[in-house]
Amino acid sequence: MNKRGRLIVLSGPSGVGKGTVLARYREEHPGVRLSISATTRAPRPGEADGEHYFFLSREQFEERIARGGMLEWAQYNNNYYGTPRDYVERALEAGEDVVLEIEVQGAMKVREQLPEALLVFVMPPSFGELRRRLCGRGTEDPETIRGRLCAAARELAHAHEYDYIVINDTVESAASTLSRVLDGARDLVKYNLNFISEVLQDAQTSDVAD
Structure with missing residues (x-):
């Protein structure tokens, strides 16, 4: 059976470290394509x-x-x-499995067009930790950080619309969680519809003894 690849959509607020988590995941899964x-x-x-x-x-x-x-x-x-x-x-x-690293509005648009897409939201362990990480960069003024935190709050309000959350407490644990949920998701019905159809078709065309 030639299985169709999975479209994985990864989102999360600025400063949560989703790019770093994704990079670590792809080190262990080099066959996953970044769109x-x-x-x-x-x-x-x-x-x-x-x-x-x-x-x-x-x-x-x-x-x-x-x-x-x-x-x-x-x-x-x-x-x-x-x-x-x-x-x-x-x-x-x-x-091939393909990963899109995009913001929430884009993720919702993708789901409208390809409902089989698997949506993963990367969350901070707490909002205070997200604030600490943004401030710790030392590259942005307080007003810019405040704007990013306001945007983060709006994005976090959409986390419940995703299939999975991954909490980025450490890069290693978050990448491990991402690997676990994506590997487990391979058995979801929506990723095996062609296989199910093939088995049903074979059943319908075979001589089945009473």
Whole structure:
């Protein structure tokens, strides 16, 4: 049986460490593909098309939106950013698991288009710890940190809409939890519909003794 890959959507507030957790998970699961986003902003020095981003013109991006070619998209600083549907679908059809690291609104858009997507929300052990981590960076002024904390509170209010939560108390334990829940999820019915259909079809076409 050629099983379709799984689409895994990872979200969490700024400062929770979801990128670090994902990187540690992928060290142990190198076959999991990290999706590449598309954008209309200009490439920065050292960035390559199809490696860091798919760099599109504004007209190309809007044409993809019009024909449903983006699983999710948004505008920041007058530029489009989004997830190309064809890139993700090709990988899934090839049996690869694909991870999208995106914010809550994008995750909900993905679920609308691909209900089989598995949504994972990375949470801090406490809101106070999230505040400590953001302050500990030492790279942002108090007003910026306050804005990030307000945004985090709004995002945390959507955690119940996800399939799983992963608490990032330490990177090692969070990556272990992520591995455990994703490995266990392989047996969910929604990821085995083709197999179930094949067995049922075989049953219907076989000579079954009374």
